[in-house]
Amino acid sequence: VAGLPSDDAVLRAVVEADGGRAERVRTTTIGFSAVPALVTRRVAAATAFWNAEGVALRERGVVTREFRIGEDAAPRYPELVLVVRxxxxxxxxxxxxxxxxxxxxxxxxxxxxxxxxxxxxxxxxxxxxxxxxxxxxxxxxxxxxxxxxxxxxxxxxxxxxxxxxxxxxxxxxxxxxxxxxxxxx
Structure with missing residues (x-):
């Protein structure tokens, strides 16, 4: 996981949507280093942004399987929200x-x-x-x-x-x- 507050929720949703048990997943915090961590096989999977790290991995020829939160495990949601009081x-x-x-x-x-x-x-x-x-x-x-x-x-x-x-x-x-x-x- 990157270490973001939402990581555990995203991980749990994705694993459960695929029929797994989230409590059986061993996590480690890698910060925003998903690409090098996956390329060097330091980790087997990572929570990351499909449109950033996912693209970077494809550009480097790394074959991955993406579980997109808005398609596989959760409803679609706004990616970017402008905030005002x-x-x-x-x-x-x-x-x-x-x-x-x-x-x-x-x-x-x-x-x-x-x-x-x-x-x-x-x-x-x-x-x-x-x-x-x-x-x-x-x-x-x-x-x-x-x-x-x-x-x-x-x-x-x-x-x-x-x-x-x-x-x-x-x-x-x-x-x-x-x-x-x-x-x-």
Missing amino acids: RESLDRDRRRVEAAVAAVRAGTAAALDDPRPALAAIARASSADPGLVRAQFEAVRPALAPPVRLDRRSLEAWANFAERFGILRSRPEIERAFALDVAAAR
Whole structure:
């Protein structure tokens, strides 16, 4: 595991979804070193991001079997959430809507022509441009249409998050997510 608070919940959900018993898995904390730990066979499996470490492993020719939490063990959920306090949303709704619109427009532009965005990411992160492009291509289907929240998916995610201990209690979807802001065009 990487050592993130959600790792145990993710591991348990994936193992149980595949018919295993999570308590029989021996874990070790490897931080964000899943790629070298798997390449050198220091570990047999790792909790990692399929669109980052999974792509990096494929690029290095390492054959893996991915259990994607949103496909195999849990409901789909929003990968990226913009956070704002309720008071700020009430006070500055136009600014929040403008920020969401900017994310939507930027995502649409990157989907239309990813080269400028990918070059900026590679430059800012000193990452290999080929790897950045491969990671983008991996997540590209999830980006269209940009900026969306599906209430049923959020309800299922909330149940999952409470059941597996990611959250202490189930959030109220209407209070936790500004569905109207995400839906605005």
